[in-house]
Amino acid sequence: MNGGLTGVERHEGEEAASRRNYSRRNYRRTIVKMEFEEEPCRIKDEETEEHTDPMEVNEDKQQKPHHFTNEDAVVSKTEKSFTQKQAGKTAVKGSLTCCQCGKSFTTKGNLTVHMRIHTGEKPFTCSQCGKSFTFKSHLNRHMRIHTGEKPFTCSQCGKSFTSKVQLKSHMRIHTGEKPFTCSQCGKSFSHKSSLDEHLRCHSGVKSFSCDQCEKTFVAASNLRRHLKVHTGVKPHFCSFCGKSFLTQQTLKEHESIHTGVKPYMCFDCEKTFSRSSALKTHQIIHTGEKPYKCSQCGNSFQQKGNLNTHMRIHTGEKPFTCSQCGKSFSHKSHLDNHLRRHSGVKSFSCDQCEKTFFAEPDLRSHLQVHTDVKPHVCSFCGKSFSRLKSLKVHESIHTGVKPYMCLDCEKTFIKFSDLKQHQRIHTGEKPYKCSHCGKSFTQAGHLKIHERNHTGEKPYKCSQCGNSFPRKGHLNRHMRIHTGEKPYKCSHCGKSFSQAGHLKDHEKVHTGEKNVHMLSV
Known part of the structure; x- marks a missing residue:
């Protein structure tokens, strides 16, 4: 029968088949387009659901019934394939x-x-x-x-650590890396904790207080270290000499004296140090930096500790107290020197004149008398001094700066020692007592001179005739006999004298005071 179809019938049949094919193709495109449009919403839903498994999504889709004919089997396969591919992509993305x-x-x-x-x-x-x-x-x-x-070992110094993070932090000591920078002053640090502690210095907040002495600290670590002072416990013992220490860090630094290990090296001069802090202090020599400035007098310091010590001059704080006499000091070294006076031991001897001293600084100062070297020259008048401190005191005469003020009468002084001596006028204190007769003095020098009356000591000897004197002033006055110097001149007649006392006696001739005295006799 098919073979008997007319040309018209065949043409109509071809048109119907073409329409069916077009419908299937058009429907397939529509389904795919819908998949593309709906997929972003499906992906978004997957991202908001916590425990959605992509395979479970695919299984759900496979279980949904389809209402297509056999002709649409191709469409179902396309949909399934596309959905599985998209599910795989979303799983990779997370x-x-x-x-x-x-x-x-x-x-x-x-x-x-x-x-x-x-x-x-x-x-x-x-x-x-x-x-x-x-x-x-x-x-x-x-x-x-x-x-x-400690499986992580430093390749530079051989020190080992329990974690890789600790090793990485330690390596900054050798590399000099300081990745943490202060936004206020530009100073850099190798550890973030150091930066955090430094930032508290800008704020001025000391949040950590000692409940035993009310001293406050910027960092909790500083407070913990301070608390050990009150307990007196030193749990860390040196395996070489048995000496004990408050902290593990102090022990390690001490043991390097025995081992000779100096792991911290300066990259400028290759000098090595046993402590990181000693390296930091040394490096300032190369940079010349003095970052710590006194707010009272403007003096700058290389180390914060030096500034803190200096500030005691202005505050009058004396945290170091002698357990034997109760006297207090602003520096621990001063207390140590003072304690030697109680013991009477003079451990430091001059190898040129056999003079002995309580403290090493006193010996160093004395040795400059023998060398006669005065390397410190005044920039105003050219006068030379054996000690830098003496030069600074002298230069204040030119500048007029008197940084030390008495809080009782507001009088100012060039030297701190002059302020201390002056304050005894207000307090009436005479802390220096003669062990022979009990007489007291406001100055140690006065006691020293007085005691020579008991001991007969005459340390100042004339190079011309060999006569000795208990005071340097007495020797200077005696030397005028040999030199013929007469520095004291009468304002009335111009006559000169070698001693001030002789001039004073002579001037009575002009004033008539001597005649009056004779008449009264």
């Missing part, structure tokens, strides 16, 4: 999202571990001390404290 912070993860295990941050769960517990941890890696690192294992 379809597991934290409901607390929105962070996405590629695996359910990673999300589970992450959630412990929010829940506070710590499933890994140390069998030695019972401390718990969120992550197993943290427990493994903690266990090295108990085992003593």
